[in-house]
Amino acid sequence: MAKETTIPLPVEIPEEGTQGHEHAGHLCMPEDSRKRAARRLAIARGHLESIRRSLEDPHVYCVDVLRQIKAVQGALDGAAGVVLRGHLEAHVATAATRGDEKELVDELMDVFKYL
Amino acid sequence: MAKETTIPLPVEIPEEGTQGHEHAGHLCMPEDSRKRAARRLAIARGHLESIRRSLEDPHVYCVDVLRQIKAVQGALDGAAGVVLRGHLEAHVATAATRGDEKELVDELMDVFKYL
Amino acid sequence: MAKETTIPLPVEIPEEGTQGHEHAGHLCMPEDSRKRAARRLAIARGHLESIRRSLEDPHVYCVDVLRQIKAVQGALDGAAGVVLRGHLEAHVATAATRGDEKELVDELMDVFKYL
């Protein structure tokens, strides 16, 4: 899953626990974002499962299902916001110091198409 | 608009299998939409769980996570589309014949705020 | 601009001022929605023009421009909401009485892709 940025530098592994550290030439997600996003995704998954189960009831009402799906999408927006903030802080705001601005901005603009 | 969701009443299964049938004064989701939406939600839940697990890897990359979350949101849009189409066909398009246009349209406009 | 639905009936022109009336086989926009949407679009256009002018200033700040563009998009969402509500009330909720449910729902689902 670790995405390689295009900088093929022989980087040394940073001391443990740093935020937005590089590992073998990859930018890695800040630990705090990673844990917070995981918690939010676990909650969204539980919500999704309860919607799926509610669809076993033949008397479920369409609009209730729509509302529930929208609530899960809001939760996923929240999780994506956590990840995005970590990325902006740890990687994008420091890009000029590493020299990978172009790659990071192109990549982010590509992701924003879906936001 | 009377609606009901997960309340486990000892209801009799409606005999006719009609689409968008009423039950005890509620509009119920067409069976076909219900099954198709459930399948899509099950797939989305699996995808969400695999993203959550990927966050256990300290070398996961932010932008990969963002892309995956967006893919799940696309899948949920698809599930919501299935539910919405069923609702429009079975309930909204027939509202004038029942006389509940106002409730259905208000309710739908309220949901659309989140779409 | 008047969109033809697919019903090629020889319809008579309805008495003036009816909401969601048909004209020569077309469904037409309710007058009230039409006027309210027009007012909102006129305001959005003025706002857009003021943003465009602000871009003549070399010291304008990116994030201010982004915020202004987003405000205009919110205004356009509002205008689209007015049009959508009129359409749901005047045309979709009455579709079963005319028999064009399928066309109206397909068309609406197609529009929702962009919402």
Place this chain on the structure above:
Amino acid sequence: MAKETTIPLPVEIPEEGTQGHEHAGHLCMPEDSRKRAARRLAIARGHLESIRRSLEDPHVYCVDVLRQIKAVQGALDGAAGVVLRGHLEAHVATAATRGDEKELVDELMDVFKYL
């Protein structure tokens, strides 16, 4: 984050023509983004005006209007994308070299709520 918009100060044009230059402590929009965004907004404004005029026709059809509004929103997304890219390249990617990461990221996250 100090920013300035339409205030018509008698400012001297910055000599260098640099992208994302500062002026009196403000970050200013890169010239190229500024001109491209202005062109796109001018086109969107023209489109918006033509939709508004189309609403003078009592036979205009709701769904045509919805589609046209959505097309303008797509054009505004394009304009916002131009501005956002300029901002990311000129200001966000260089934030760590100036020390205003926190302000820039907070501000951007705030804007993304609307995206």
